[in-house]
Amino acid sequence: MSISPYLDQIHQDAAARVKILSESLPYIQQFAGRTVVIKYGGAAMKDSLLKDSVMRDIVLLSCIGIHTVVVHGGGPEINTWLEKLSIEPQFKNGLRVTDAATMEVVEMVLVGRVNKEIVSMINRAGGSAVGLCGKDGKLITARPSEKEGVGFVGEVNLIRPAILDTLVAQEYIPVVSSVAVDEEGQAYNINADTVAGEIAAALGAQKLILLTDTVGILRDYQDPSTLISELSIGQARDLIREGVVAGGMIPKVECCVRALAQGVRAAHIVDGRVPHAILLEILTDSGIGSMIKA
Secondary structure, three states: OHHHHHHHHHHHHHHHHHHHHHHHHHHHHHHHOOEEEEEOHHHHHHOHHHHHHHHHHHHHHOOOOEEEEEEOHHHHHHHHHHHHOOOOOOOOEEEEEEEHHHHHHHHHHHHHHHHHHHHHHHHHOOEEEEEEEHHHHOOOEEEEEEOOOOOOEEEEEEOOHHHHHHHHOOOOOOEOOOOEEEEOOOOEOHHHHHHHHHHHHHHHHEEEEEEEEEOOOOOOOOOOEEOOEEEEEEHHHHHHHHOOOOOHHHHEEEEEEEHOOOOOOOOEEEEEEOOHHHHHHHOOOOOOOEEEEE
16 A cells, blocks of 8 residues: 555645744734733633633733633532532522622632642643732722622622732733632632633733633624624624614623723634633634634
């Protein structure tokens, strides 16, 4: 049997890889030294293969000079531990009702388990990650949510990004859990998308990337082919008003709009179920998901 077809296939595979590397060069040049904030969640946080893919992507971004900050929640893991402790999870208008006992579990899980797991995975992939929550360096000050009956659910009152600036300048990858405290030291559970958007704004980030379990913003939520790949702040607001953006997508789009209004250059809602989704969005011509631009 001739070895020629085998060699041809090797050459084709190598050429494809080189083409991808070549295509990424202008994006590496454009974003080197800039900050990207990634909200890590959804299936990418539960599937072991996707976890490894995301961690490698984050480390690669760091290696090519892109300053990367990771923000995470951890709803499913919180539910698991509440069940172990015989505390029934409760929700009101899409928000986790967080009484004192639940808040203790939220803090234990997000800060003590999920955060340290992400830090460990990034470090194993060759990066240098540091785990934080809103308490560290007075990073995030919280205020109670305006919604009634949800307990210690908070909103971001103030971001003090000095500790993130210091870590990023020393080439560390900060990993931030969405737990913060008010001026009296009371802990609050804050939506991780909101925290990511506010941190991106405080850092003047080039990009905010939300990893989700959807392909992006769709004109018809049942038809992935209706993906809207690029839109403006005004168009995003129109889609919310018209009901095209609905349900759980509303807070994500609103988070992106707020971040853009505060100076972030672009916000992306990306399907985290796709391996290497972060790199596909940042370093290729075609991108992936939906991009909202200022």
